[in-house]
Amino acid sequence: MISVRKPDHALSRRQRRTLRAFAGVVCPPDPPLDTVWTDVLADVERFLAATAPGTRALLLMSFTVLDERARLTPEGRGRRFADLDRFRAEACYRRLARGSRRTRTLLILMKGVLTLHYYALPQVEEALGYHPAAYVRATASRRTERYGEQIRLGERLALGDGPGTGP
Amino acid sequence: MTAVVAPKGLVTGDDVPGDLEVECDVVVVGSGAGGATTAAELADGGLDVVVVEEGGYHPTASFAMDVPRALRTLYRDAGVQTAFGRPPVAFSEGRCVGGSTVVNGGMSFRTPDRVLQRWAREGVRAITPEVMAPYFERVERRLSVGPQDPESIGRDSELFRAGAERQGWRLIPNTRNQLHCCGCNACLWGCPTGAKRSMLVTNVPRALHRGARLYADCRVERITRDGERATGVVGRFRRRDRAPGPTLRVRASVVVAAGGAVQSPALLRRSGFRSASGRLGRNLTLHPNARVIGIFDEPVRGWHGVHQAYQVREFIDEGILLAAANLPPALVTLGLPHHGAELAELMADYDRMVIAGCLVEDTTTGRVRTVPGLGPVVSYQLDGAGARRALRGITLTAQTLLAAGARRVLLPLRGAPEVRSPHELDAVLAGPVAMSDLDLFTVHLMGTTRMGDDARQAVVSSFGEFHGATGLYVADAGLFPGPVGINPMETIVALAIRNAEELLEKWRRHGR
Numbered sequence: 221m222i223s224v225r226k227p228d229h230a231l232s233r234r235q236r237r238t239l240r241a242f243a244g245v246v247c248p249p250d251p252p253l254d255t256v257w258t259d260v261l262a263d264v265e266r267f268l269a270a271t272a273p274g275t276r277a278l279l280l281m282s283f284t285v286l287d288e289r290a291r292l293t294p295e296g297r298g299r300r301f302a303d304l305d306r307f308r309a310e311a312c313y314r315r316l317a318r319g320s321r322r323t324r325t326l327l328i329l330m331k332g333v334l335t336l337h338y339y340a341l342p343q344v345e346e347a348l349g350y351h352p353a354a355y356v357r358a359t360a361s362r363r364t365e366r367y368g369e370q371i372r373l374g375e376r377l378a379l380g381d382g383p384g385t386g387p
Numbered sequence: 388m389t390a391v392v393a394p395k396g397l398v399t400g401d402d403v404p405g406d407l408e409v410e411c412d413v414v415v416v417g418s419g420a421g422g423a424t425t426a427a428e429l430a431d432g433g434l435d436v437v438v439v440e441e442g443g444y445h446p447t448a449s450f451a452m453d454v455p456r457a458l459r460t461l462y463r464d465a466g467v468q469t470a471f472g473r474p475p476v477a478f479s480e481g482r483c484v485g486g487s488t489v490v491n492g493g494m495s496f497r498t499p500d501r502v503l504q505r506w507a508r509e510g511v512r513a514i515t516p517e518v519m520a521p522y523f524e525r526v527e528r529r530l531s532v533g534p535q536d537p538e539s540i541g542r543d544s545e546l547f548r549a550g551a552e553r554q555g556w557r558l559i560p561n562t563r564n565q566l567h568c569c570g571c572n573a574c575l576w577g578c579p580t581g582a583k584r585s586m587l588v589t590n591v592p593r594a595l596h597r598g599a600r601l602y603a604d605c606r607v608e609r610i611t612r613d614g615e616r617a618t619g620v621v622g623r624f625r626r627r628d629r630a631p632g633p634t635l636r637v638r639a640s641v642v643v644a645a646g647g648a649v650q651s652p653a654l655l656r657r658s659g660f661r662s663a664s665g666r667l668g669r670n671l672t673l674h675p676n677a678r679v680i681g682i683f684d685e686p687v688r689g690w691h692g693v694h695q696a697y698q699v700r701e702f703i704d705e706g707i708l709l710a711a712a713n714l715p716p717a718l719v720t721l722g723l724p725h726h727g728a729e730l731a732e733l734m735a736d737y738d739r740m741v742i743a744g745c746l747v748e749d750t751t752t753g754r755v756r757t758v759p760g761l762g763p764v765v766s767y768q769l770d771g772a773g774a775r776r777a778l779r780g781i782t783l784t785a786q787t788l789l790a791a792g793a794r795r796v797l798l799p800l801r802g803a804p805e806v807r808s809p810h811e812l813d814a815v816l817a818g819p820v821a822m823s824d825l826d827l828f829t830v831h832l833m834g835t836t837r838m839g840d841d842a843r844q845a846v847v848s849s850f851g852e853f854h855g856a857t858g859l860y861v862a863d864a865g866l867f868p869g870p871v872g873i874n875p876m877e878t879i880v881a882l883a884i885r886n887a888e889e890l891l892e893k894w895r896r897h898g899r
């Protein structure tokens with residue numbers, strides 16, 4: 221039997237559940253998270269793997285701390301954040317966001333990781349009217365049409381090959 | 388993923404089957420602004436040069452506006468680094484062939500005369516504006532530094548200009564290292580046209596063209612030494628799947644550390660070099676930046692047009708610069724307190740936003756320490772004067788946006804409400820603002836291996852040679868004795884040319 225090994229950077233099942241619960245609160249309602257969560261999570265995991273070990277540990281710890289901190293809130297009443305329903309989770313998040321400076325900092329960090337990857341999804345960018353690839357293509361071809369010869373000259377200059385390239 | 392064909396002389400981690408030993412005249416650690424320039428100058432001068440770069444090789448054709456991918460592949464630690472203090476200062480450095488120049492904004496300015504004169508007074512030889520002028524000219528010619536073509540300037544920059552002009556403030560059109568930049572606004576994610584003349588498309592190919600060899604995906608772990616003489620470097624390759632690869636040993640007569648102002652002092656320390664000045668890793672300056680967002684009634688399309696076309700220079704004597712610099716939606720969300728539906732509502736106005744910011748000259752210094760297992764740890768504690776300056780920069784930026792017609796302005800102050808008029812801005816700023824509520828970031832790290840002739844004050848000589856060691860140089864932003872007060876790249880490149888010239892001269896005189 222072929223065993224499929226989880227990539228080293230994959231989060232644990234518990235961490236994924238926690239992240240999903242927080243994402244349900246911090247990410248916008250549209251497009252619905254369920255339809256894009258697999259992509260967001262994959263990007264978040266890759267992102268975390270590319271951070272420094274200390275940063276990764278801090279971020280992962282902040283997910284756990286915030287998940288557990290929910291138990292102490294009136295909304296949580298002993299339950300972890302990941303176990304709260306949508307409305308309680310929202311209320312709990314707002315309470316945490318009004319909490320100590322340290323809690324707020326952890327919350328901003330975690331929120332940033334999630335919204336960064338949500339808002340980088342092509343469909344979300346498109347919905348905002350932001351479609352940079354087409355713009356890059358259009359302006360790049362205008363550039364070569366207008367300035368092709370001067371560009372080639374400048375490129376040679378950088379290599380030290382063209383006229384006027386002495387010291 | 389399609390395989391990337393590397394140019395001749397460039398070896399990537401996937402190309403190396405086993406441990407490797409090479410010899411050369413000079414080994415340069417890092418291929419950014421300082422490293423690539425040093426390598427090109429020395430190779431031009433006939434020396435056998437090897438460059439070792441921790442980051443990967445990503446050619447122009449591979450660049451797309453894919454922010455998460457760019458953060459993972461072109462930036463160190465996915466672009467998330469922190470200088471610890473209250474408030475912490477978030478910072479980013481490039482890690483790829485070409486270093487931070489691949490992801491920078493391309494602003495290219497000569498070192499202000501007042502800064503060069505200050506550095507001369509602080510013990511750096513041959514650094515007057517007259518001495519430096521020919522080096523700046525060379526940088527500007529090679530990197531095509533010049534003003535933007537008018538069609539590349541976007542509405543966000545024009546609105547910002549109008550806001551500054553309405554207040555009678557002095558503003559300059561930015562000069563950038565670009566060759567007919569088309570204004571596609573992708574500078575921070577790798578320029579997809581090659582118009583930005585980063586090291587990837589200038590001094591790296593020039594060095595290779597002159598016979599230099601470059602090993603990418605290889606982190607230098609230490610500089611080898613024989614007593615106080617540097618004898619080469621030892622590094623380890625990383626495979627594309629991030630697995631550790633074989634070892635690289637380079638034997639060289641001269642070692643040049645050009646890993647940037649955070650990595651170089653850490654490398655020197657872990658290699659056992661000490662500075663009698665006690666300043667190795669100290670004297671860090673970082674130009675704290677803060678971001679202010681203005682929301683307009685009209686569509687702005689900040690992503691149409693070059694990243695930063697103008698700078699407000701009215702307050703340069705106070706150590707403050709202002710500019711508009713657009714960011715993609717994903718990054719705009721990062722510092723915002725909004726979440727869920729509120730965030731969606733705010734971001735629906737993305738196309739009406741002008742994202743601007745201030746850069747302030749440091750009033751204090753920080754430090755890079757090396758912590759086993761963690762690598763370099765950066766600390767920077769803003770002082771009262773720095774906080775006041777940052778707050779003034781934020782105020783001026785907000786005033787510019789309001790004068791330009793912004794209906795709402797978001798301030799980088801934790802807990803501060805949106806402001807809609809100069810009156811509301813005054814009201815917010817009239818109250819006490821805790822230093823730790825400032826939301827700061829930076830991309831300019833400098834000064835941790837400061838230059839100067841006095842070994843009791845400086846880590847390296849006026850030409851970058853490490854005091855107390857032989858055959859060891861530094862050639863990056865660490866050289867600056869103090870903050871340069873403007874975008875630093877041109878200063879780094881000009882110093883690298885000047886110092887390489889001196890090194891070549893010495894080599895010819897002494898046979899090495």
Ligand SMILES: Cc1cc2nc3c(=O)[nH]c(=O)nc-3n(C[C@H](O)[C@H](O)[C@H](O)COP(=O)(O)OP(=O)(O)OC[C@H]3O[C@@H](n4cnc5c(N)ncnc54)[C@H](O)[C@@H]3O)c2cc1C
Pocket residue numbers: 416417418419420421422439440441442479480481482483484485486487488490491492493494495496575605606607608645646647648650651654830831832862863864865873874875876877879
């Ligand atoms: C997003 C961003 C925007 C910026 N915008 C501007 C701008 O518009 N104008 C401007 O003037 N400046 C700008 N800067 C700053 C400017 O790019 C840097 O100051 C400059 O590139 C620093 O040059 P350097 O040689 O010190 O280091 P870098 O250019 O950062 O190069 C250092 C290189 O060394 C490598 N390295 C480090 N340690 C090791 C090791 N142990 N082994 C092997 N390799 C190693 C790194 O991977 C890196 O590639 C910006 C920077 C960033 C990040």
Ligand code: SF4
Pocket residue numbers: 493565568569570571572573574575577578579580581582583692693694
């Ligand atoms: S605006 Fe586009 S073309 Fe111009 S330098 Fe930036 S990425 Fe390159």
